[in-house]
Amino acid sequence: MANMADVLLDLRNVRAGYGDSVVLDDLSLEVKEGESLAVLGRNGMGKSTLFLTIMGFTRLTGGSVSWRGEDITRLASHRRARLGLGWVAQEREIFPSLSVEENLIVMARPGPWNLKSAFELFPRLAERRRAMGNQLSGGEQQMLAIARSLMINPSLLLLDEPLEGLAPIIVEELAASIGRMATEHGTTIVLIEQHADVALSLTRKAVVLERGAIVHRAASEDLLADSKTLDRYLGLKLEVI
Ligand SMILES: Nc1ncnc2c1ncn2[C@@H]1O[C@H](COP(=O)(O)OP(=O)(O)O)[C@@H](O)[C@H]1O
Ligand SMILES: [Mg+2]
Numbered sequence: 001m002a003n004m005a006d007v008l009l010d011l012r013n014v015r016a017g018y019g020d021s022v023v024l025d026d027l028s029l030e031v032k033e034g035e036s037l038a039v040l041g042r043n044g045m046g047k048s049t050l051f052l053t054i055m056g057f058t059r060l061t062g063g064s065v066s067w068r069g070e071d072i073t074r075l076a077s078h079r080r081a082r083l084g085l086g087w088v089a090q091e092r093e094i095f096p097s098l099s100v101e102e103n104l105i106v107m108a109r110p111g112p113w114n115l116k117s118a119f120e121l122f123p124r125l126a127e128r129r130r131a132m133g134n135q136l137s138g139g140e141q142q143m144l145a146i147a148r149s150l151m152i153n154p155s156l157l158l159l160d161e162p163l164e165g166l167a168p169i170i171v172e173e174l175a176a177s178i179g180r181m182a183t184e185h186g187t188t189i190v191l192i193e194q195h196a197d198v199a200l201s202l203t204r205k206a207v208v209l210e211r212g213a214i215v216h217r218a219a220s221e222d223l224l225a226d227s228k229t230l231d232r233y234l235g236l237k238l239e240v241i
Helices: 047-054 077-083 100-105 115-121 123-127 138-151 168-183 196-202 220-224 227-234
Strands: 007-018 021-032 036-040 059-067 085-088 156-160 188-192 205-210 213-219
Touching (some): 007 047, 036 047, 036 196, 047 085, 047 156, 047 188, 100 138, 115 123, 115 168, 138 156, 188 196, 196 220, 205 220, 213 220, 213 227
Parallel strands (some): 036 188, 036 205
Antiparallel strands (some): 007 021
C-alpha cells in the first residue's frame, strides 16, 4: 500500500469554476512526491482551471484539496505558495525591468535551487544574466519564468504549457531542462502541454481531461504508444519512434 506521507497533493471529487459556471466536475487526482504527471487535453477542456483551482484562484463548490494530508480547500492562495506549491502560469510572469539575475534573486528561498543550480539547468540564462527581462526572447522569458519558480524551492511545480508558441529548437532545449528537473533533481512536476509527445516523454504518468473531467489515466510511456487513445481524445496521430 502506498504510504500516505508520500502524497503531496490530493484532489477529491472537486467541483470548481468561475462564478456560476462549473468547469471541473467530480475531479479526483493525486500527486506523490517525486512523481511527474502530464495533463493533456484539447483547448478549453479545463487544464488551466485545474491549476488555478489547485492554487486557490477559482470558486470551489464541491470536494476537497489536501496538501501533505492537510485540508487546504479554504486556504488563501499566497499561503498555498508558502506551503510549497509552485506555479508557472500560462502567461509568462517575469519582472521586465529587472535583469535575469535580479529576477531570480528576488524569488530566492532556502533549498537546493539557487542561482548556481538554476543557471546550470538553463545555461542560456547564465549567458544572459545581465540582460533585462524585456530584452529576452520568448523562449528565454519562459526559461526565466520557470527558473524563478524554482528559486522558491517548491515541493511541487505546476507548469502550464511552458512550450507554447516557442520555436522548435527552443522547445527541444527547454524540454531537456524540464526533463532534467524531474529526473536529476527529483522535482515533482505536473505538466500541462499541447505537445503530447514531448509531455509524455518527460513524465511517468498522464491524465487526459475532457470537459473538466479526467477521462483517461495511464503510464506516460503506455499512452505514448497508444495512438488510438491519443487520436480519440487529442486528435493526434503520433509517429511511433
Ligand atoms: N476567468 C474565467 N472566467 C470564466 N470562464 C473561464 C475563465 N477562464 C477559463 N474559463 C472557461 O473555462 C473553460 C476551461 O478553460 P481552461 O481551463 O482555460 O482550458 P484549457 O487550459 O484546457 O485550455 C473554458 O470554457 C473557458 O472559457
Ligand atoms: Mg490553458
